[in-house]
Amino acid sequence: MSAVHSDDPRAQRTRARLKAAVLELAAQQELATITMSALARRAEVNRATVYLHYPDVDSLVTDALEDAVATVARAAALCPLDAPRDRAPLPLEELFEHVAANATTYARMLGPQGSARFAARLRERLTAELAQRFAGGRRPAVWDDVPVEMHAAYLAGALVGVVAHWVTARREHVPTEEAALAFWQLFRSGSRSTTTD
């Protein structure tokens, strides 16, 4: 039973180097063109060593972007469900600012050449976080019939869809606040009579 790759400082250093390397490369070229060999060279790590930590480029890049995923998921879950319809809540605006600041990365990851693993991970984290939020807090009564998990998956997908479309197609044309507001209005179009206590 191999106790593979624990908290050994050597392993941590190697993983850090690999994550840095893959982000550098991903900023320059498409994901599919990033080879394990080039990755190993860039990180100054033996090629065989890479496989001790990550089975493929996808897993590596997804792990490297775990912080970004967590940022998005947390921000989404922090939005007060009963915030006014004509103004996006602060966490949502910060979420879109974060995406705007890393627009090329998100565009590359969510595009046709992107990482299915990253997209799935982002949706999964968002769904989990939102479901938890919905289970704990009160949802507006309009949605009482809908299972919490479904609702979370719906919104997670919607956010990923809007973000993907925004960063790829028309980020020049639609400013950040406008995108955030649009998303918020789409979410809020319905429960216009605040919360349900």
Add this chain to the structure above:
Amino acid sequence: MSAVHSDDPRAQRTRARLKAAVLELAAQQELATITMSALARRAEVNRATVYLHYPDVDSLVTDALEDAVATVARAAALCPLDAPRDRAPLPLEELFEHVAANATTYARMLGPQGSARFAARLRERLTAELAQRFAGGRRPAVWDDVPVEMHAAYLAGALVGVVAHWVTARREHVPTEEAALAFWQLFRSGSRSTTTD
């Protein structure tokens, strides 16, 4: 200027073989484990020939599933926006039935090991089709502020999110009609006062 691979019957036959082969293989194994070599063997086509038609497995499988994508996109666009809230419109139910009938395929394609190209294509087609529908027909007045493209991207993402979550996690627990109805209620929660003419 190579007039590459037109409607020559030989090319069509080859492409048909390749599409059939990739779907057969995809039904048995993960996408990442499908090699161009195995594909060529299965389709009884020379390995070099595959590259004359498709640059990678992703492109091939996405092309092979183009009909499925079109089916989903068309069904989504056919839904009458003002259908009653407590009953999913027929096209939407057919959409979910189609997904249920090909659940393993969708699960594989939209999962972590899936195809970013397919997911992007599905969202893109959905977005385009819905945007066209929104532009032509009337949208409920609640959404007047929101750009049509944003709205379409929102819904496209939401549908993909729900489908992905449904087919991967709990298709056993949530029956088809219930999933369709949940999606419909999430969409309809708001514009409860019919259309806006």
Add this chain to the structure above:
DNA sequence: TCGACTATGCGACATGTGTTGACTAATTGA
């Protein structure tokens, strides 16, 4: 400080990947 891990480096292996050039054979138009 020493001895037991164990992550990493290294070289090698079979296999898969794109690509090329020359040859074969199917298709099409005249």
Add this chain to the structure above:
DNA sequence: TCAATTAGTCAACACATGTCGCATAGTCGA
């Protein structure tokens, strides 16, 4: 039917891919 066109086959190439066993060196507990 014949000639021109072009998709397909085939062999070969340099390179990338996973995966070995073994040697080295960094790490941690005693």
